Amino acid sequence: MAVYAYPSKKALLSVMTKVRSITRREKHRTLADLLRTxxxxxxxxxxxxxxxxxxxxxxxxxxxSWWRVVRWLRKRHLGLNWGTLHRRYLPAWEITDGKVEMFRPQKVSIIRYRYRGSKIPTPWTSKFGSTAVSLA
Structure with missing residues (x-):
């Protein structure tokens, strides 16, 4: 038996809304501040x-999130062409500003929950079998 637990669309939309609000142009002065948030x-x-x-x-x-940060960079540095922007802020296509690097969700390793079903021990099962006690 297998149990599949997906993140809900509501949960995904909530984190995307947070990313949108964080990457608004007027919120941060530097890329490092943006990445720290x-x-x-x-x-x-x-x-x-x-x-x-x-x-x-x-x-x-x-x-x-990667494209939101790239768009933030493009709007932040209007005079820079793509080559200069790529060379400064996107070495090896990783968004970084010195010591601060953007967290990449695609690199998170998935560790599946192991469904145990009836193998989970409970305190209600008796070790000695079914012994009915009569109170009569």
Whole structure:
């Protein structure tokens, strides 16, 4: 028997809304500030859902958040062309600003919850079998 637990669409939309609000242009002065605010949100959400069937959802969230930060960079540095922006902030396609690197949800390893069903020990099962006590 297998149990599949997916992150709900509501949960995904809530984290995407948080990413949208964090990556608004007027909120942060530097890329490091943005990443320090964004990383705990992504890391916490992924740590909550990594027991389920979440690989595709994590890939989607990674793609969404990566492009939100890239758009933030493009709007932040209007005079820079793509080559300069890529060389400065996206070495090896990882968003980084010195020591702070963007957390990537797609790199989170999925550890599936093991369904144990009837193998879970309970305190109500008797070790000695079924012994009915009569109070008559």
């Amino acid at each position: 964004l990383n705990p949100v992504l890391r916490g959400w992924c740590n909550y859902f990594y027991h389920g069937v979440s690989s595709n959802t994590f890939n989607y969230l990674d793609h969404f």
